[in-house]
Structures are given as C-alpha cells and as structure tokens.
Amino acid sequence: xxxxxxxxxxxxxxxxxxxxxxxxxxxxxxxxxxxxxxxxxxxxxxxxxxxxxxxxxxxxxxxxxxxxxxxxxxxxxxxxxxxxxxxxxxxxxxxxxxxxxxxxxxxxxxxxxxxxxxxxxxxxxxxxxxxxxxxxxxxx
Amino acid sequence: xxxxxxxxxxxxxxxxxxxxxxxxxxxxxxxxxxxxxxxxxxxxxxxxxxxxxxxxxxxxxxxxxxxxxxxxxxxxxxxxxxxxxxxxxxxxxxxxxxxxxxxxxxxxxxxx
Ligand SMILES: Nc1ncnc2c1ncn2[C@@H]1O[C@H](COP(=O)(O)OP(=O)(O)OP(=O)(O)O)[C@@H](O)[C@H]1O
Ligand SMILES: [Mg+2]
Numbered sequence: 001x002x003x004x005x006x007x008x009x010x011x012x013x014x015x016x017x018x019x020x021x022x023x024x025x026x027x028x029x030x031x032x033x034x035x036x037x038x039x040x041x042x043x044x045x046x047x048x049x050x051x052x053x054x055x056x057x058x059x060x061x062x063x064x065x066x067x068x069x070x071x072x073x074x075x076x077x078x079x080x081x082x083x084x085x086x087x088x089x090x091x092x093x094x095x096x097x098x099x100x101x102x103x104x105x106x107x108x109x110x111x112x113x114x115x116x117x118x119x120x121x122x123x124x125x126x127x128x129x130x131x132x133x134x135x136x137x138x139x140x
Numbered sequence: 141x142x143x144x145x146x147x148x149x150x151x152x153x154x155x156x157x158x159x160x161x162x163x164x165x166x167x168x169x170x171x172x173x174x175x176x177x178x179x180x181x182x183x184x185x186x187x188x189x190x191x192x193x194x195x196x197x198x199x200x201x202x203x204x205x206x207x208x209x210x211x212x213x214x215x216x217x218x219x220x221x222x223x224x225x226x227x228x229x230x231x232x233x234x235x236x237x238x239x240x241x242x243x244x245x246x247x248x249x250x251x252x
Pocket of ligand 1: 050074077079085093102106109175176
C-alpha cells in the first residue's frame, strides 16, 4: 500500500497531521503497537523538521507486511553538515521555534533511534530527502 | 493510579476527557521540549508541560499518552481541545508549577 502526503510549510499547527494519519492507518492494519509508534514518531520528527527548517514538503510511505518505508522530500535550504546535525543537542533553530517546543536538537537522533535504516540525501540550497525504514518483524 | 487521582493530587481542573478519568497511568514525563519527550518511549501515559500548542497533543498522540497536564494554569485554545477530544486524550490544568507538580506525582508513585 502506498500513501502520499503534502506537508504545508506555512502552518505549524497542522504539522504532524500526516504522521497522525499514518499512525491510525498502521494501527487499523494491525501492526504491532511498538512498530506503529516507532514509525509514527520517526515520521513526525521528519515532518516537523520539514515545517520548521525547510518550508514544508511531501511524504511518501510504502507499507509492506515486513517493512514500512517513509520518504520525506523538501526543497528547503539543505543540511550543511549532516554528521553535526545527527548529534544530540545540535540545532540551528531560532528562539521563536524554541518557544514552540522544538529546537532541542533531538529530532534526527530520535529518527535514527526509532528506525532500522536512515539515509539522508541533502544539498545546500537545493533540499533534503530523508529515507527511513521500520521493519515490522513479520514475514512477507 | 488513575487519571482521576492525578487530577486530585494536582488540584487540577479537567478541560476535556471527563469520561476517560478511570484509565490507569503508571509513568509520566515533564518537559517543554517535545523532541525530549519523544526521545524516551517507556509507556509514559501522562505529559506535564508549560507549552500550549497543538504539537503537545500530537506528541502525546505519537507516544500513546492518555493525559496532558498544563502547568501554571495555562488554558489551551479551542483547536487544541478539539484535537485532544478526537484523539481520546484528557486535558487538565493545574495552578502548580512544573517542579512541584512532578514532585507530587512522583511521591504518589508515578515514575519517569
Ligand atoms: N529538512 C531539513 N532541512 C534543513 N535543515 C534541516 C532539516 N532537518 C534538520 N535540519 C538541520 O539539522 C538540525 C538538527 O535537526 P534535529 O531535528 O535533530 O533538531 P532540531 O529540529 O533543531 O530540534 P528538535 O528536533 O529537537 O526539535 C536542525 O537544527 C537543522 O539545522
Ligand atoms: Mg527536529
């Protein structure tokens, strides 16, 4: 099954709608609660990053019995130093984002922690593509 | 303890989810930074926060948390209440600040 979401970049309130939808879908499909939660949190962190750092984007999800693949694509500023961005506590978020409860520098480390694979393709000035998978512990 | 016990211990006012107060809760987490909350999945069921926006409810939703406590008497807007209702999450507010609110719940047996 394939899902596609548009993530608007100008509406912080709506950030996370797509992740919530994915979560309810995975639940209905009967996936293990831990798998559902890991996939939902990882996509949510990615979705929030798209909104606060990159002006929105699109998310494509493929759900297979054994594996959930989530691809987040944006055309924002890109990430200058991915190794640095992956460190806990590293954030370029300004104070107004911190007032909204984000900018702890924990999002990408969280994604890494909750997924089975994470690939970041990014180019400064062009955008970022995050590809992540969560294995479902089920036979295909 | 139940969500009703949390309400009583914190002298809190239930904003939405009156019908869900019987639910059992064992763990809680207090933070104003949502990615810090998302960093530790340990079946927490209560989120205490001084932050008031829709992302608090979404964070609770992603974490399968059932109750949000707004500290320092903060009052959420209608959109937040509606979202919480749709997701089956209890909202309450306490006049207490974060530190005493967490301390009281810890003393009463909730863990982190
Ligand atoms: N999609 C993106 N486009 C551009 N830069 C990004 C993107 N995602 C992350 N970054 C950069 O990587 C840094 C680290 O991201 P990470 O998600 O770990 O932390 P954060 O978003 O700053 O804070 P938190 O996730 O804790 O709220 C960001 O501060 C930002 O500089
Ligand atoms: Mg982030």
